[in-house]
Amino acid sequence: MKTPAVKKADAQKGRTMIEVFNPANGKRIGEVPSFSMDESLAALRETREAQAKWARIPIAQRLEIIKTFGEILHERADEVARLLSAENGKPLYEAYIHEVLPVIHLTAYFVKRAEKILAPKPIPIWVFKNRKSYIHYKPRGVTLIISPWNYPFTIPAGAVIMNLIAGNGVLLKPASLTPLIAYKMREIFDAAGLDPKLFQIISGPGRMAEELIEKGPPYINFVNFTGSTEIGKVVASLCGRHLIPCSMELGGKDPAIVCEDADIALAARSIVNGAFGNSGQICASVERVYVHKNVFDIFVKEVVKLTRELIQDDPAVNVRTDIGSMTSREQLEIVQRQVEDAVRKGAHVHTGGKLSDKGGMFFEPTVLTHVTDDMEVLQEETFGPVLPIMSVEDDREAIRKANEGIYGLSAYVFTKDTGKGRRIAEQIEAGTVMLNETLITHAFPETPWQGFKESGTGRAHSDDGLRDLCLPCHVNYDTMPIPRLLWKKFWVWHPYDSKKIRRFHSLYGLIFIKSSLGRKLSLLKNMLF
Incomplete structure (x- = not known):
């Protein structure tokens, strides 16, 4: 090609x-x-x-x-x-x-x-x-x-x-x-x-x-x-x-957290969409998932099922295509390298993991487990259709893991408890954190699209x-001119003298400092005389 x-x-x-x-x-x-x-x-x-x-x-x-x-x-x-x-x-x-x-x-x-x-x-x-x-x-x-x-x-x-x-x-x-x-x-x-x-x-x-x-x-x-x-x-x-x-x-290395009380069917469907949309070539793609240990197996099973159902094809010949080709040959090679490194170090490939038979620019949507922090797929941005899933003990570990690394673009939290989800969201170092959904706020013009750490500066939209x-x-303008009589004694212009210092010091004390009635009367006297 x-x-x-x-x-x-x-x-x-x-x-x-x-x-x-x-x-x-x-x-x-x-x-x-x-x-x-x-x-x-x-x-x-x-x-x-x-x-x-x-x-x-x-x-x-x-x-x-x-x-x-x-x-x-x-x-x-x-x-x-x-x-x-x-x-x-x-x-x-x-x-x-x-x-x-x-x-x-x-x-x-x-x-x-x-x-x-x-x-x-x-x-x-x-x-x-x-x-x-x-x-x-x-x-x-x-x-x-x-x-x-x-x-x-x-x-x-x-x-x-x-x-x-x-x-x-x-x-x-x-x-x-x-x-x-x-x-x-x-x-x-x-x-x-x-x-x-x-x-x-x-x-x-x-x-x-x-x-x-x-x-x-x-x-x-x-x-x-x-x-x-x-x-x-x-x-x-x-x-x-x-x-x-x-x-x-x-760039981004966006995490998703799946809490123990999450709706597993909803979380799996949203995360599959967030990981494999545009063949994973999205700065806000889900590139790592931290799942509570008690729902890990059932979540992985559902994700693998949904991933295998995706139709990968040339969009020009199949309008029902769910995942198309990658766009950049260089990026495709990065994806291949990261998957090969993960497998060599012990990662388990549940589905995908290789080039598709559809053509040289198609990489199969890939789900990995047994992924460790020393693997390139967790250390670097992937920008391709690869989804590593890790088990965690509790929400605290998930938050800590989510905040690791140099990126802070987006993050995703799945839980049925909105209050808990918001508390978790507020602890995550990311420009946007979504509850029970992925990606879609880029389509909301009211909301800022922004990143922290090495995910960028400034914002789009909003x-x-x-x-x-x-x-x-x-622009600053006057609404009530200072009377000429007060110019010398009670305004900021020249001439300067110690009495004016005392007056302004007393004025600020009256306005800004909490004090007794006696102290306030003393300050008022210093200001006027």
């Missing part, structure tokens, strides 16, 4: 092109231009000029274009989902449910709510009542979005939509494995009436984004990166060098996520 993306010279167009292949069957499905650095910088400058005009447009007018985008996307959902499935290898169902429909949801949510979210926010002043303050939100400028291949539509589309609403321009660098869907998104924005210079796509090798951050200032005002922790650290370091604010959505894409500007 051909590599999913290779470059070739296009003599007719006089430029290098990137060929794109369907990972499930190896067929060529398209090509996109590979931008030079000069072309990328020119696009960046164009976007900056267009953004200056966009920022002056009232938010209600911006939202009309975003609304139209959502309407057109709904009309063309099947076209978009089929391209997604072909380019990424995921089932058509997941292309709809995980990617296209959540973008329609996010669009509608912010079209309805954005004006209120970005309205000026008053700040109550506690003591100095002669003044008032508020925060108002201004566009940052141009955001560079560096998007991944595992969710090549929903992740960048959400970021593009929110940035445009905030008044920013957008330069999108899609993953080289899956650039076609980015151009399809741009096509829909064009149809919605967006200025084509305001949102531009620069396809090319991954290193191009890093070089652009180095050469792009002052035109780049924010960077949104989704990808591996290793590359994210490089990108964040480059941003830090130029004081460019950024958000980093990085009201605060939209505000993060703006400059929060503080």
